[in-house]
Amino acid sequence: MADTYENIITAIHEHWKAHNNAYPQAIELTDATWQQVNALRKLINDSMAFSLKPGWEHMLHGVPLERGASLDAVRDMDGQHLPLPAPTPASAAPAKA
Helix, strand or coil, X not given: CHHHHHHHHHHHHHHHHHCCCCCCCEEXXXXXXXXXXXXXXXHXXXXXXXXXXXXXXXXXXXXXXXXXXXXXXXXXXXXXXXXXXXXXXXXXXCCXX
């Protein structure tokens, strides 16, 4: 799950680099990914006692999060859909020292 979040953040940063700091139009997520990402975000915010503003689940780093897509992707500033990398399965993740 953390891989998916990291992939989203990396995609936003890469878009900024490639497009002179312009924001992508949106991050499009499947319903399952949207729920997982927002559950992780809520857990982190709750553990730090941060209050969440209404609508927080629909925005990440200034980029709209859209749910209901058939594929997790970035919709870049030109409207092109760039698929997010698939998360690394837990069994394939490198062992931590």
